[in-house]
Structure formats: C-alpha cells, structure tokens
Amino acid sequence: MSISIIASFSICGFLQIDLARVPDYYYPFIVWVIGLENMFRLINSVLIQPPEQQTIHRVATALAEVSTKLLAATTQMLAMLWIVSKKSSELSTFCTFAAIALVFDFFFHLTFFLPVVSVDVRRLELSDSLDRLDLARNRRNFVAKAIPERQFFLTTLLLGRGSLTSRIATSRIAGIVISICFILSLNVHFFEDGHPIWSFLHSLQWMLHSHPMSGLSANFAPIINQARTPIRWIMLQDYKDAKQILDFVKPNVHHIVARVYDPLFVVLHGSNRATPSENTSLLDVWWDIVRKHIYPFLLALFFSVAVVTLLMQYMLWNELPDEETDPDPTHRSSLTLDTLPQAHRLDLIKLTACARGHIISVGLDRFVSFSLFDPHTHKYSLNVLSTVAMAPPLWPIVSIAVDENGDWAALCTQDGNIAFWNLPERRLSHFVRVKLEDQPTCAFDFISIDKEEGERPSLIVVTIDATVIEIDVVGSKIVQTFRMSQEKLVLATISRSKAGVNIIALTRSGRIRIAASISGDWALAAVERLDNRLAPGSKEGKIRSLTLIPSLGAFATVRLRVVDLVDVKTKTLIHTFPPVLIKGNSLRILSSPRRECKHCHSTAVHSVSLAYIDFETQACVIRTYTISNDHNKLMCLAPTLAGKAPTCPGLASSKEHTYIINEPGSWEATKSQAVIGVRVRSSVPQAPTSSSSSSSSFGFESTSLQIQPPQDLTHRYRSVLSTSAVDTFRSENDVDSDEWEVWTMSSSGEFHTEALPTSPYELLVADTGPVVPLGNRSVALGFGNQVKVVMVGNERFEKDSNDFQDLAHLGASRWC
Numbered sequence: 001m002s003i004s005i006i007a008s009f010s011i012c013g014f015l016q017i018d019l020a021r022v023p024d025y026y027y028p029f030i031v032w033v034i035g036l037e038n039m040f041r042l043i044n045s046v047l048i049q050p051p052e053q054q055t056i057h058r059v060a061t062a063l064a065e066v067s068t069k070l071l072a073a074t075t076q077m078l079a080m081l082w083i084v085s086k087k088s089s090e091l092s093t094f095c096t097f098a099a100i101a102l103v104f105d106f107f108f109h110l111t112f113f114l115p116v117v118s119v120d121v122r123r124l125e126l127s128d129s130l131d132r133l134d135l136a137r138n139r140r141n142f143v144a145k146a147i148p149e150r151q152f153f154l155t156t157l158l159l160g161r162g163s164l165t166s167r168i169a170t171s172r173i174a175g176i177v178i179s180i181c182f183i184l185s186l187n188v189h190f191f192e193d194g195h196p197i198w199s200f201l202h203s204l205q206w207m208l209h210s211h212p213m214s215g216l217s218a219n220f221a222p223i224i225n226q227a228r229t230p231i232r233w234i235m236l237q238d239y240k241d242a243k244q245i246l247d248f249v250k251p252n253v254h255h256i257v258a259r260v261y262d263p264l265f266v267v268l269h270g271s272n273r274a275t276p277s278e279n280t281s282l283l284d285v286w287w288d289i290v291r292k293h294i295y296p297f298l299l300a301l302f303f304s305v306a307v308v309t310l311l312m313q314y315m316l317w318n319e320l321p322d323e324e325t326d327p328d329p330t331h332r333s334s335l336t337l338d339t340l341p342q343a344h345r346l347d348l349i350k351l352t353a354c355a356r357g358h359i360i361s362v363g364l365d366r367f368v369s370f371s372l373f374d375p376h377t378h379k380y381s382l383n384v385l386s387t388v389a390m391a392p393p394l395w396p397i398v399s400i401a402v403d404e405n406g407d408w409a410a411l412c413t414q415d416g417n418i419a420f421w422n423l424p425e426r427r428l429s430h431f432v433r434v435k436l437e438d439q440p441t442c443a444f445d446f447i448s449i450d451k452e453e454g455e456r457p458s459l460i461v462v463t464i465d466a467t468v469i470e471i472d473v474v475g476s477k478i479v480q481t482f483r484m485s486q487e488k489l490v491l492a493t494i495s496r497s498k499a500g501v502n503i504i505a506l507t508r509s510g511r512i513r514i515a516a517s518i519s520g521d522w523a524l525a526a527v528e529r530l531d532n533r534l535a536p537g538s539k540e541g542k543i544r545s546l547t548l549i550p551s552l553g554a555f556a557t558v559r560l561r562v563v564d565l566v567d568v569k570t571k572t573l574i575h576t577f578p579p580v581l582i583k584g585n586s587l588r589i590l591s592s593p594r595r596e597c598k599h600c601h602s603t604a605v606h607s608v609s610l611a612y613i614d615f616e617t618q619a620c621v622i623r624t625y626t627i628s629n630d631h632n633k634l635m636c637l638a639p640t641l642a643g644k645a646p647t648c649p650g651l652a653s654s655k656e657h658t659y660i661i662n663e664p665g666s667w668e669a670t671k672s673q674a675v676i677g678v679r680v681r682s683s684v685p686q687a688p689t690s691s692s693s694s695s696s697s698f699g700f701e702s703t704s705l706q707i708q709p710p711q712d713l714t715h716r717y718r719s720v721l722s723t724s725a726v727d728t729f730r731s732e733n734d735v736d737s738d739e740w741e742v743w744t745m746s747s748s749g750e751f752h753t754e755a756l757p758t759s760p761y762e763l764l765v766a767d768t769g770p771v772v773p774l775g776n777r778s779v780a781l782g783f784g785n786q787v788k789v790v791m792v793g794n795e796r797f798e799k800d801s802n803d804f805q806d807l808a809h810l811g812a813s814r815w816c
Contacts, residue, residue: 004102008100008101041069042062042109043117048093059118063110063514074102077559078617080537082099130306156181161609170766175493202794230454237289278503289493323809334752335742335744337754340789342785343367343371344785346364349364350397350400353774355775358371361787368385370751372406376585398413398666399412406423410446412441416434416437432476437463442492446459447501447517449501458470458501459607462484462489465489466513467483468481490545493547496676500517502515504548514527525571531566531572532607534557534564544583550671552591552595552637553592554568556589563610565651570639574638574651589669590622590624590669592605592608600638600647603638604634604637606626606627606634607624608633608635609624615656620660624656627654635653638652659745659749661677666771667771670773672775675746677771678756679743740756744790765784769783774795775791
C-alpha cells in the first residue's frame with residue numbers, strides 16, 4: 001500500500017495535480033482504508049478453499065472466485081470518488097489522488113500480494129502441523145471436525161447463523177463505511193465556515209448538493225482566514241501563489257527579500273468586546289455540546305463498528321454456532337472412503353500408485369487401467385488398456401511401476417518385454433526388451449539420476465540372480481547392466497536421496513549389498529564389511545528381511561528376534577530394538593518428521609514406531625518409542641560404533657508404548673504416522689489394547705464406467721443373487737461380504753473404524769486384494785474388481801519432499 005501511495009504521487013506530479021491543499025499526514029490513511037477490504041477478501045477466499053488442495057491451486061481458485069468482487073468494489077469506490085469530486089470542487093484534488101492510489105492498490109494486490117499470501121499459507125500449514133504435534137499427547141479418540149463457514153461477528157453475537165445480519169453485515173459494507181468515515185473526517189476542515197448547525201445529516205445533504213460560494217447568506221460574516229499575521233499568510237501559500245507574488249513585485253526573478261511588519265493594534269481605554277452575559281440553562285449547554293461534537297462522535301462510532309466487524313470476521317473464521325456443535329465428536333470418523341470408476345470384470349492382482357494420486361491396476365481379465373487424478377477437480381479419469389488386443393499380447397504382466405512425478409508408467413511381462421505408458425498424453429509410448437532369462441524380478445521402479453546431460457528418468461530392473469538393468473526411459477535403450485552379488489537375492493528395494501540413488505538387496509545368506517549411484521556410475525558395498533554387527537555370523541543370526549524408512553535415510557533389518565536400524569549413508573548400525581517376533585515381510589516403520597539434533601546435528605525425531613504382524617498371535621502390533629510427550633524432546637539417530645556409548649539421548653533411553661489390533665486383515669502404513677487396514681467386521685466389537693514400558697536396554701466423486709459382466713461370472717455379482725443364495729453362501733462360508741470395515745490407528749494409539757461401502761455392481765469378496773500407499777495420508781485397496789481409496793484426514797497428493805523416498809512404496813519390497 002505504501003507503493004500505491006508513492007505511485008499516486010508520481011502520477012499526480014506527472015499530471016501537474018496540486019496536492020498542497022491536502023495535509024501531508026492524511027496520505028497514509030487513504031490507501032490503508034481502501035485496500036483493507038480487498039486484503040481481507042483475498043485472505044478469506046484463500047482460507048475457505050479445501051485444505052487438501054495444493055497451495056498454488058488454492059490461491060488460483062480463490063483469485064478466480066474473488067477477482068470479480070474485487071473489481072466491482074474498486075469500480076464502486078472509483079464511482080463514489082468521481083461523484084464526490086463533481087459535487088464539490090474542494091474535494092476534487094483529494095478524490096483524484098485517492099482514485100489513482102486505488103487503481104495501483106488493486107493492481108499490486110493481484111500481482112504482489114497474492115504471492116505473499118501463498119507463502120503465508122504454507123507457513124500456516126507448517127504451524128498447524130507443529131500445533132497438532134504438540135496436542136497429540138492430549139488427543140485420544142478425537143476426530144477432526146469439518147471447518148464451518150465463516151461466521152460474522154454480529155451474527156454470532158446477536159442472531160446467529162442464517163439471520164438478516166449475516167446477509168447485511170458483510171465485509172463489503174463495512175469497508176465502504178470505513179472509507180466514507182475517513183473521507184468525511186479527513187476533509188472536515190474545508191467546511192468550518194461558521195454554520196450554526198453542522199450535523200451528520202447536514203454533511204450528507206451537502207455531499208449530494210453543490211453549494212457555490214456566491215450562494216452564501218449575506219447574514220454570515222466572511223470566512224476568517226487561517227493566517228492571523230502576514231508572515232503566517234505567506235507561509236501558507238503554495239508554489240503558484242509565491243510565483244504570482246514574485247511576478248507582481250519584480251518580474252523574471254526567482255526570489256526576493258521582503259520585510260514584513262506586524263500590524264499595530266490600538267485599543268481604547270475601557271473598551272470591551274465581550275458580549276453581554278446571558279443566563280444559560282442546562283438544556284442550552286447540552287444542545288451546544290451536541291451541536292459541536294455530534295459529527296465527530298458519529299464518525300468515530302461508525303468507524304469503530306466497521307473496523308471491529310472486519311477484524312472479528314477474520315479472527316472468528318473457525319467459530320462454530322452453538323446449534324451446530326456436535327455434542328459427541330468421537331462418533332464422527334476421520335476416514336474418507338471412495339471408490340474409483342470400475343474398469344475390470346475380474347479380481348485385481350496387481351496395484352501400484354504414486355504420490356501424485358495416480359493409480360495403476362492389473363486384473364485377471366487382462367485389462368490394465370490407468371486412473372489419473374486431477375488436482376483441480378479432485379476427480380479421476382480412466383484409461384483402459386487391453387493387453388490381449390496387442391500383437392504380441394502384453395501378458396502375463398509380472399511387474400508394474402509408476403513414476404513419482406506422474407509422467408511414466410511401465411509394464412513388464414514374463415519374457416522381458418517392457419511397455420512404457422505416457423501418463424500426461426494417455427497413450428502407449430514405446431517398448432524395450434530386456435533379457436530376464438526366466439528370472440523373477442525383485443525390484444522394478446523408476447528413478448532420476450543426475451548425469452552430465454541433465455536429470456533423466458530411468459527404470460531399474462533387479463532380478464533374482466542379482467542382475468541390475470538400467471533403462472533410459474526417454475532414449476528407449478539399456479544404459480548398463482551389472483551384478484550386485486554372486487549369490488541369489490531374497491528381496492531388493494530402492495531408495496533415493498539428494499546425494500543419489502541406492503539399491504539395497506538382501507542375499508539368501510543374509511548379507512546386505514548396496515549399489516550407490518554416483519554421477520551415473522554404480523559403486524557396490526557390502527554392509528557386513530563396514531559393520532560386523534550386521535554380519536550373518538553374529539549372535540543375533542542372519543537377516544531375514546528388510547524395509548526402508550524413507551524419511552530418515554535408513555532401513556530396518558529383521559532377524560530372528562530383533563530389529564536393527566541401519567543408516568544408509570554410513571552403512572552402520574544405529575540401534576537394536578528389543579526382541580520381537582515378526583511374521584514374514586510385514587514390518588513397517590513409522591516416524592515423526594525429520595529434525596536435527598541440537599548437539600551433534602545428526603538426524604533426530606520425536607518418535608519411531610514399529611508396525612508388524614506378530615508371528616504367534618497374528619495380530620497387528622504397533623510399538624512406539626519416544627523419550628517424552630513433549631515434542632521438543634528429540635531422539636538422536638546418529639550411528640553408533642561398537643563398544644561406544646551414544647553421546648546424545650537416543651532410542652536407548654526411550655519409552656515403549658504398545659498397541660495391538662486383533663484380526664487386522666490387510667493393512668499398509670502411510671507417511672503420516674498411521675496404519676490403514678481393511679478386515680471383516682466382527683460381530684463382537686474388539687477394541688485395541690495398549691501398554692507402555694521403559695526401554696532400558698535399548699468423496700471422490702466420479703462417474704461409473706458401465707462394464708457388463710460375462711455370463712459365466714454373473715453369479716458373483718450382488719445385484720442378481722437371490723436371498724436364498726445369499727443365505728446359503730453365508731452359512732457355508734460364515735463370512736458376510738457386506739460387513740467389511742476399514743480401520744486406522746496412529747502411532748499414538750488413536751483408533752477409528754468405518755464401514756466399507758459396496759455397490760450391487762461389485763463382486764462378492766472373500767479376501768482383499770493388494771494394498772499400496774497413495775500419497776501421504778491414504779492407501780489404495782484392491783477389493784474384488786474395484787479400487788477403493790481410504791484417506792485419513794485431508795490428502796493433497798503432492799510429491800514427497802523428504803530427502804529419502806522409497807520407490808518400492810514404503811517397504812513393499814519384492815520377495816524373489
């Protein structure tokens with residue numbers, strides 16, 4: 001707004017508009033008052049946008065909704081200033097300056113203020129995240145409420161939502177009232193001409209009717225000049241008057257020296273100019289006070305009410321009316337369940353997704369569906385590829401992958417034929433054939449490697465015989481091939497950091513091999529040679545599985561009864577967790593946001609959680625380790641050397657909290673410290689159990705795609721089953737297909753469930769399909785021939801900004 005004032009000064013100077021009559025200290029208030037309305041309207045419009053949208057989309061949508069209102073308000077104010085300037089010559093200069101400043105203020109709001117709002121929104125989001133972390137220890141069984149519409153201050157104070165006040169007391173009216181009050185108050189000095197009655201109504205009447213100087217009554221004395229002395233009169237003159245005086249005294253000169261004498265007043269002895277004293281009543285005194293002070297009092301009153309209204313509207317954004325308050329918020333769920341458009345006739349066998357929200361599924365009907373998420377409309381668009389219609393047929397598909405940027409997808413067949421699908425262009429791009437030699441793939445993912453010619457997407461294929469194949473996606477060629485080990489692999493996964501890409505593989509003998517990408521080349525390393533505590537011959541036995549922790553730049557290895565936390569960069573042990581019995585490759589790691597240790601500047605977190613299936617009870621167990629409920633108390637994750645105690649407080653001094661979910665079904669971990677699962681709803685509600693101890697030793701809205709089922713599969717659809725058939729099916733299998741539920745549990749023990757919605761066009765499901773992470777707070781679930789999306793809270797579908805990312809989708813490593 002200061003720039004608008006400066007710009008208005010420049011334009012007025014260029015147009016030779018004389019601003020000497022307007023007091024200097026009035027200028028800052030002009031644009032401050034006029035631009036206040038536009039500023040609040042822009043901020044409020046951005047804040048009411050759905051928080052799950054990206055910040056740039058929220059700002060763009062808000063600008064599209066409020067730009068017409070801003071233009072209308074600016075035009076209305078310009079029209080009002082034009083009318084006032086035409087009706088009164090004394091205000092024309094002031095109105096001209098205000099109009100120019102208003103135009104510049106409108107321009108700068110759309111060009112400069114919007115980026116500032118965008119940055120501030122991101123700051124608020126970060127602040128809200130930190131506040132939620134601070135309040136996590138006090139929240140139990142709490143579900144976030146939907147943000148209500150903004151409530152006006154007078155609405156909440158007087159009548160409540162939906163009243164006449166909510167339709168009248170808008171910010172637009174309040175802004176206009178403030179502008180009128182400032183115009184009247186800042187220019188009242190033009191009208192102190194001795195009128196006996198000067199009230200608010202008289203000023204409004206004066207603004208609507210012109211009052212020429214010749215029309216003044218002869219009974220009134222002439223206007224007294226503000227200059228009581230000649231010196232004061234000269235000091236009040238502007239540049240034009242001074243130039244006229246110089247031309248009159250002596251033409252063609254730039255300055256003169258004049259001697260001015262004070263006038264001599266002669267007063268006769270005994271004279272008295274005071275009027276005869278009169279007896280005044282209390283009513284006369286009251287009327288004299290009202291006549292002199294009613295105008296500033298009304299201006300201050302209207303101005304104060306308007307300012308308080310605007311400020312309270314902004315401050316009471318999340319205020320909820322009493323009649324809409326939920327008396328029992330625990331009954332409301334934070335889970336959002338949606339079903340994607342149907343694309344398959346038979347069950348899903350493979351599913352993958354990326355942080356952008358795109359989902360790729362493969363069904364037994366040999367169809368491949370590409371569900372692309374639109375961040376603007378929050379809807380999915382569907383493309384279906386028939387693999388049997390291609391020559392040669394692209395089947396059977398053994399591996400699928402999607403680029404984290406949402407640009408490419410890859411499909412690999414059993415004979416090594418890889419098809420690349422261009423997601424933005426929605427078409428099949430090209431093929432590359434590799435020699436798999438009947439070897440199953442252990443890892444199949446996209447990466448980006450910085451090379452001399454720039455960053456280019458590549459596809460990494462790791463086979464069971466430890467062969468790594470790097471394929472240039474754009475160039476459609478094999479870049480290089482090498483072997484990581486002489487042994488066959490059990491599993492492999494890929495991690496990415498700012499320093500490069502790492503392929504982490506586990507051999508059948510329990511040894512870990514890491515291939516690190518450095519400027520396009522690969523360097524191999526054996527972890528047991530760098531830290532003998534991770535060797536197969538150690539007392540804890542050989543490593544059976546591993547999982548990545550993308551946010552921490554580490555990975556966890558599972559032995560017979562312990563879990564080791566290993567740093568990817570140094571390839572040394574960080575910590576060994578207490579004995580646990582983990583089933584298969586079910587281990588997932590949840591961690592709080594990555595921070596920096598104040599002492600050694602290494603990676604530090606507030607909490608780390610182990611989520612896994614217990615080998616004996618088959619229950620889902622979440623073990624959370626933290627030092628204190630205070631989120632400023634961090635655990636240092638610096639690697640420790642053998643025989644040396646850690647110098648910073650870490651996992652060894654943490655406390656353990658255990659949460660158990662019986663009969664979890666299928667589940668997957670998210671990046672928001674939560675686990676999402678789906679299971680058959682039990683007739684007897686089962687609440688999760690928890691315990692704690694010290695660790696001393698250690699709605700997408702979418703249209704349905706009408707695909708009719710074949711005749712031989714009609715009996716699997718709900719809509720055509722008779723009641724007796726359904727009853728028979730239930731009695732034989734003792735599974736009610738309509739009673740599925742999704743559940744979520746956070747690392748702090750917050751547990752919620754929600755019934756899984758079904759439709760008559762879905763297949764009867766006896767067991768769930770694949771479950772993969774989708775974004776930061778959601779998972780994609782294969783349920784029969786449908787893909788369902790389960791979200792916890794709001795999902796933005798933005799690319800993960802962590803230093804480390806698991807391209808194998810957070811621990812979903814491939815077992816060879």
